[in-house]
Amino acid sequence: MNACIITIGDELLQGFTRDKNSEWLSQRLIKYDVHVESKVTVPDEKSKIILILKRIISDQYDYVFITGGLGPTHDDITRISLQSYFEVSTEIIQEHHLRLIAWYQQRNINPPENLDSQSTILSGSTPIPNAVGSALGMAIKFQGVQIFILPGVPAEMTDMMENTVFPQYFQRSEIQRFITLKTMGKGESKIAEDIKDLIVQYQQDVKIAFLPHPTGVNIRLKQISNKQDLVRTVANRIVKRLNHLVYSLNDQTLEEVIGKLLRTSGLTISIAESCTGGWLAKRLTDNPGSSGYFLGSITAYHDNLKKTVLNIPENILKKYGAVSEQTARLMAESVSRLTGSSIGVSTTGISGPSGGTQIKPVGIVFIGISYNGHTSVNQFNFNMNRNLHREMTCTTALNMVRLLLLEKFSHTR
Amino acid sequence: MNACIITIGDELLQGFTRDKNSEWLSQRLIKYDVHVESKVTVPDEKSKIILILKRIISDQYDYVFITGGLGPTHDDITRISLQSYFEVSTEIIQEHHLRLIAWYQQRNINPPENLDSQSTILSGSTPIPNAVGSALGMAIKFQGVQIFILPGVPAEMTDMMENTVFPQYFQRSEIQRFITLKTMGKGESKIAEDIKDLIVQYQQDVKIAFLPHPTGVNIRLKQISNKQDLVRTVANRIVKRLNHLVYSLNDQTLEEVIGKLLRTSGLTISIAESCTGGWLAKRLTDNPGSSGYFLGSITAYHDNLKKTVLNIPENILKKYGAVSEQTARLMAESVSRLTGSSIGVSTTGISGPSGGTQIKPVGIVFIGISYNGHTSVNQFNFNMNRNLHREMTCTTALNMVRLLLLEKFSHTR
Numbered sequence: 001m002n003a004c005i006i007t008i009g010d011e012l013l014q015g016f017t018r019d020k021n022s023e024w025l026s027q028r029l030i031k032y033d034v035h036v037e038s039k040v041t042v043p044d045e046k047s048k049i050i051l052i053l054k055r056i057i058s059d060q061y062d063y064v065f066i067t068g069g070l071g072p073t074h075d076d077i078t079r080i081s082l083q084s085y086f087e088v089s090t091e092i093i094q095e096h097h098l099r100l101i102a103w104y105q106q107r108n109i110n111p112p113e114n115l116d117s118q119s120t121i122l123s124g125s126t127p128i129p130n131a132v133g134s135a136l137g138m139a140i141k142f143q144g145v146q147i148f149i150l151p152g153v154p155a156e157m158t159d160m161m162e163n164t165v166f167p168q169y170f171q172r173s174e175i176q177r178f179i180t181l182k183t184m185g186k187g188e189s190k191i192a193e194d195i196k197d198l199i200v201q202y203q204q205d206v207k208i209a210f211l212p213h214p215t216g217v218n219i220r221l222k223q224i225s226n227k228q229d230l231v232r233t234v235a236n237r238i239v240k241r242l243n244h245l246v247y248s249l250n251d252q253t254l255e256e257v258i259g260k261l262l263r264t265s266g267l268t269i270s271i272a273e274s275c276t277g278g279w280l281a282k283r284l285t286d287n288p289g290s291s292g293y294f295l296g297s298i299t300a301y302h303d304n305l306k307k308t309v310l311n312i313p314e315n316i317l318k319k320y321g322a323v324s325e326q327t328a329r330l331m332a333e334s335v336s337r338l339t340g341s342s343i344g345v346s347t348t349g350i351s352g353p354s355g356g357t358q359i360k361p362v363g364i365v366f367i368g369i370s371y372n373g374h375t376s377v378n379q380f381n382f383n384m385n386r387n388l389h390r391e392m393t394c395t396t397a398l399n400m401v402r403l404l405l406l407e408k409f410s411h412t413r
Numbered sequence: 414m415n416a417c418i419i420t421i422g423d424e425l426l427q428g429f430t431r432d433k434n435s436e437w438l439s440q441r442l443i444k445y446d447v448h449v450e451s452k453v454t455v456p457d458e459k460s461k462i463i464l465i466l467k468r469i470i471s472d473q474y475d476y477v478f479i480t481g482g483l484g485p486t487h488d489d490i491t492r493i494s495l496q497s498y499f500e501v502s503t504e505i506i507q508e509h510h511l512r513l514i515a516w517y518q519q520r521n522i523n524p525p526e527n528l529d530s531q532s533t534i535l536s537g538s539t540p541i542p543n544a545v546g547s548a549l550g551m552a553i554k555f556q557g558v559q560i561f562i563l564p565g566v567p568a569e570m571t572d573m574m575e576n577t578v579f580p581q582y583f584q585r586s587e588i589q590r591f592i593t594l595k596t597m598g599k600g601e602s603k604i605a606e607d608i609k610d611l612i613v614q615y616q617q618d619v620k621i622a623f624l625p626h627p628t629g630v631n632i633r634l635k636q637i638s639n640k641q642d643l644v645r646t647v648a649n650r651i652v653k654r655l656n657h658l659v660y661s662l663n664d665q666t667l668e669e670v671i672g673k674l675l676r677t678s679g680l681t682i683s684i685a686e687s688c689t690g691g692w693l694a695k696r697l698t699d700n701p702g703s704s705g706y707f708l709g710s711i712t713a714y715h716d717n718l719k720k721t722v723l724n725i726p727e728n729i730l731k732k733y734g735a736v737s738e739q740t741a742r743l744m745a746e747s748v749s750r751l752t753g754s755s756i757g758v759s760t761t762g763i764s765g766p767s768g769g770t771q772i773k774p775v776g777i778v779f780i781g782i783s784y785n786g787h788t789s790v791n792q793f794n795f796n797m798n799r800n801l802h803r804e805m806t807c808t809t810a811l812n813m814v815r816l817l818l819l820e821k822f823s824h825t826r
Contacts, residue, residue, distance in 0.1 A: 011624065013449045015439025016593070016633065018431070026428025036426045038461070041452040048450070055468060075622075180429070211424065220429065271691075271712075277698025278684075278691035281712045285690025288766050288799055296718040298711055299684075299694045305709040305752060309722065339718060353701055386701055 001062040003029060004038045008049060008068035008078050009152055012041045020154050021067045025161070032166065033173035034063060044069060049081040057143055064145055068152030070135035072114035082122060082149065086142060089123045092116060093136060096127070100134055125149075128164045132156045139169065177223050179235045182248040184216035184399045191217055191245070195238055206234045214388055215395040219246075244406055247399070254398045255283050255290075261405040262293040267342035269401070271297035272310055272335035274322065274348040275365060280394045295339040300331070310334040323348050323360055325377045332368035333375055343404070344370040345397055349380075351389040363389060367397045369404060414475040416442060417451045421462060421481035421491050422565055425454045433567050434480045438574070445579065446586035447476060457482060462494040470556055477558055481565030483548035485527035495535060495562065499555060502536045505529060506549060509540070513547055538562075541577045545569045552582065590636050592648045595661040597629035597812045604630055604658070608651055619647045627801055628808040632659075657819055660812070667811045668696050668703075674818040675706035680755035682814070684710035685723055685748035687735065687761040688778060693807045708752040713744070723747040736761050736773055741790045745781035756817070757783040758810055762793075764802040776802060780810045782817060 005025055011017040019041065026036045038059075042052050049069075056064055069078030083090060097119035104111040118134040121127050128137030128148070133156040138149040148165055150157045183191065188210045192199070199208050205225040211218040219238065223231035239246045247257050262269060271281050281297035284290055300306040303322050307314060312330050320326040328346045336344025349365025356362035363383035369376055378400065382392040418438055424430040432454065439449045453469065455461050462482075469477055482491030496503060510532035517524040531547040534540050541550030541561070546569040551562040561578055563570045596604065601623045605612070612621050618638040624631040632651065636644035652659045660670050675682060684694050694710035697703055713719040716735050720727060725743050733739040741759045749757025762778025769775035776796035782789055791813065795805040 011622070011633075013439060013452060014443065014591075014633075015436040015441075015449070016631075017624065018436065023428040023431065026426060028428075030427065036428070037456055038465075039426060039452075039454040043450055052451075178427075209424070211430065218429075220424075220427075273691075276695075277703070277707075278686075278694025278710055278712065279698075281691030281714075282689075282695045285692075285712075285714065286800070290690070291714060291768075294690075295715040296712050296722075297691055297714075298722070299691065299698075299709050301694075301698065301704060301710075302708040302752070309709075309711070309751065338722065339715070355704075387699070390698075 001032075001034045002037045003034050003063040003065060004040070004056050004059065004061045005036055006052060006056060006064065006066045007039070007041045007152070008044065008066065009041075010043050010075070012068075013043055021152065021157055024154065024158060025065055025067075028161065028166075030178055031173060032170040033175070033177065034170070037061065044075050044077055046077055046081045046084070049078065050085045053082070053085055057145055061145060064147045066147065066149045067157055070118075070137070070149070070151045072112045072117050072134070076117070078149065079117065079120060079122070086122060086124075086140070090120045091123055093119045093121060093127050096129075096136055128160050130156055130160055131163065132159045137164075139165070175223065175226060175228065176231055179221045179231050179249060180251060181219040181221070181235060181238060181242075181246050182216060182252075182254075183219060183242060183245045184247060184254070184395065185245050186217070188212040188217050191219065191242065195241055198234065198237055198241070202230070202234050205230050208234075214384070215392055244403060247402060253286070254395060254402065255287050258284070258398060258402050258405070259287045259290060259293065261402065261409065263289075265405060265409045267405070268293050268295050268340075269343045269345065270295045270335045270339035270341035272331035272344065272346040273297060273299045274301060274306075274331070274346075275351045276347045276390050276393050276397075277301060279390055280345070280347060280397055283394055283398065295341045298335055298338070306331070310338070321360065323350055323364060323366065325366055325379065328366035328368035328377045329370075329375050332370035332377075336370045342371065343401065344368075344375075345401060346370075347393050347397055349382075349389070349393060351386045351393075353386060365389070365393050367393065367400060369397075369400055371404060371408075414445075414447045415450045416447050416476040416478060417453070417469050417472065417474045418449055419465060419469060419477065419479045420452070420454045420565070421457065421479065422454075423456050423488070425481075426456055434565065434570055437567065437571060438478055438480075441574065441579075443590055444586060445583040446588070446590070447583070450474065457488045457490055459490055459494045459497070462491065463498045466495070466498055470558055474558060477560045479560065479562045480570055483531075483550070483562070483564045485525045485530050485547070489530070491562065492530065492533060492535070499535060499537075499553070503533050504536055506532045506534060506540050509542075509549055541573050543569055543573055544576065545572045550577075552578070588636065588639060588641065589644055592634045592644050592662060593664060594632040594634070594648060594651060594655075594659050595629060595665075595667075596632060596655060596658045597660060597667070597808065598658050599630070601625040601630050604632065604655065608654055611647065611650055611654070615643070615647050618643050621647075627797070628805055657816060660815060666699070667808060667815065668700050671697070671811060671815050671818070672700045672703060672706065674815065674822065676702075678818060678822045680818070681706050681708050681753075682756040682758065683708045683748045683752035683754035685744035685757065685759040686710060686712045687714060687719075687744070687759075688764045689760045689803050689806050689810075690714060692803055693758070693760060693810055696807055696811065708754045711748055711751070719744070723751070734773065736763055736777060736779065738779055738790045738792065741779035741781035742783075742788050745783035745790075746788055749783045755784065756814065757781075757788075758814060759783075760806050760810055762795075762802070762806060764799045764806075766799060778802070778806050780806065780813060782810075782813055784817060784821075 005022045022039050042048050069076045121138050125138035125140035135151045207222045209220045278299045284294045306312040328348050331346035332344040346368040350362050352362035363381045382389045418435045435452050455465050482489045534551050538551035538553035548564045620635045622633045691712045697707045719725040741761050744759035745757040759781040765775035776794045795802045
């Protein structure tokens with residue numbers, strides 16, 4: 001089955017608003033074996049909406065999803081455009097209208113002038129309830145194409161899809177089509193070489209694509225044939241081949257993987273950050289339940305804090321500098337001692353854009369890990385912009401923690 | 414002038430890869446008075462590419478931008494599709510080809526099989542040099558439409574636009590068309606009421622749109638007439654009316670605004686975080702130059718750190734709890750004392766999904782600010798998901814710092 005997504009709204013064409021709706025729809029529809037084959041964004045303009053819709057209908061997709069332009073303001077012209085194109089009348093869903101009026105009365109707010117529009121649907125369409133916002137959605141069949149018309153506010157659209165459209169109009173695919181393996185530590189071409197024979201062996205059934213990004217390479221497997229569970233078999237073979245290079249095959253983030261490893265091993269962690277400025281702690285605590293293993297962090301941005309809170313001796317900072325193997329080592333050890341954590345992690349580097357020297361250029365960073373009386377420090381040079389330098393440092397530190405945990409507790413994987 | 418953007422690539426339709434190219438192009442083109450009126454995404458499929466292109470050409474946009482599918486692999490079929498649609502031959506730009514070969518030789522890497530393709534352009538087109546990657550871009554005129562064909566890798570595409578396409582094919586607009594005012598502290602409808610008369614007064618010349626998001630409302634002004642500097646006049650009138658509600662009119666982030674205020678006032682800041690887990694420090698240090706005013710932060714996630722590092726008395730934690738006004742107050746005061754900063758900020762709350770109680774439900778948060786011997790603590794209830802709760806807490810804390818600085822040093826604005 002295939003689909004086309006039409007998103008409506010000037011703001012999407014001005015580049016300031018990210019089109020999250022079509023990203024979400026594409027990802028979710030795959031689970032129902034519906035493949036999005038085209039996406040179009042049109043302005044809030046009746047003639048353009050009708051022109052595009054006419055073309056899309058003539059393409060005879062199985063499904064068309066339209067989002068945006070259902071609100072009560074003068075800019076919201078999706079309903080009126082469709083009405084004119086389908087040549088139908090409209091009707092008001094009284095039950096929904098009364099609910100909206102009650103909502104405004106309860107809050108002592110004057111309802112907007114156009115409140116009627118929020119309960120208006122095209123004749124011949126089936127209303128799609130909206131538990132999050134005011135506008136009703138619609139499902140309508142036109143020239144053999146099943147069309148869903150939904151609001152542009154992502155929270156409303158996703159709620160309506162999950163609670164009405166998917167359960168009532170779609171069947172979950174029995175075949176798993178996609179698996180994404182997330183890797184870190186090798187480049188795209190190196191990985192491709194390592195699994196070249198598998199790519200060739202399965203090419204009739206499973207397409208393998210490499211998606212490199214600044215901190216790693218995702219390997220996306222797409223099963224194109226209908227053989228049961230094949231994509232999982234291929235994924236498992238790749239994981240076995242690449243071993244610890246793969247950190248996730250269930251869409252888990254690195255911090256989720258580490259969280260699981262820490263919980264299983266019963267260890268705790270704390271962090272001393274300099275250049276990453278709190279980001280590493282932020283990422284660890286993104287994970288619900290992180291209070292079970294994350295004790296805390298010290299962001300010693302100014303050297304004074306390195307001395308007073310982390311007890312780095314002044315002579316070390318003077319002799320080797322704040323950005324040095326020695327300081328990174330002491331930071332990791334100190335924060336672990338201070339918090340009583342099993343593992344202590346440290347970062348100190350120069351993220352730029354300024355602050356570099358000939359000997360220590362912008363991009364340099366030291367990452368330390370202290371565990372069980374042993375501390376190792378690795379030096380890197382992430383010669384990127386400030387933001388990417390910090391992200392790379394965090395991700396690399398997290399990956400080092402993962403590899404340490406796997407090495408020490410490989411049975412817990 | 415108007416434009417259409419065609420992005421080519423299966424990965425964009427599967428929802429895993431964000432279409433950053435069209436966002437960037439839309440935003441940048443406005444500065445040249447070119448308005449993107451449609452965006453289409455098509456798969457790596459020759460017949461579909463040709464079908465869409467035919468339609469877009471018939472729409473007679475002034476400009477068409479095509480990105481993606483110029484690489485050397487079998488999936489990259491943009492060039493061959495265009496060749497077939499335009500009915501032209503191709504030629505190889507020898508100079509570029511030799512440069513690519515030299516590049517691979519220098520690095521001792523075998524060039525990909527299809528290296529020729531990277532120097533191949535359509536006959537009749539003008540090559541667009543690529544200093545970042547391997548594929549040449551092309552500029553070609555077809556049935557009166559100026560078409561630019563560019564690689565899909567964002568770093569390559571943006572570099573080629575900035576260094577060749579904009580300087581050679583476009584003139585920077587003399588009229589500033591867009592201004593975005595970022596606000597925090599009031600809802601969309603409240604703000605609309607406050608500036609209703611301005612919206613009406615300028616409606617012929619400047620369109621005013623409200624873009625609410627979880628942590629604030631952006632007001633976007635778009636000048637539609639050609640009156641010199643009008644959009645700036647309207648923006649200034651709105652800022653005067655809304656006063657401190659507006660924190661940025663130059664696309665600055667909240668942390669950049671605070672950074673400027675701190676630098677001007679010569680003050681320093683430090684942070685004691687609990688629920689935000691390092692995120693607040695991370696945001697402050699996103700700003701290059703933050704080492705000039707940000708001293709450091711303590712993420713006291715576990716209560717032990719609140720006691721040992723931040724010296725919160727055990728009886729306070731026992732009597733009032735870690736999530737309380739009293740603890741927030743002592744955290745802000747303590748971190749300011751510990752680091753010697755002028756301002757101390759604290760956050761302590763329950764971001765969820767679990768950990769809430771009847772008295773202190775998920776969503777509750779206390780934010781403390783200590784300055785010059787005076788500490789104020791505000792309580793909020795951000796009843797959202799974990800991620801949004803943390804983001805709202807950070808943004809609210811930053812805004813409180815901004816308002817404090819404006820109040821104490823209003824002459825520095």
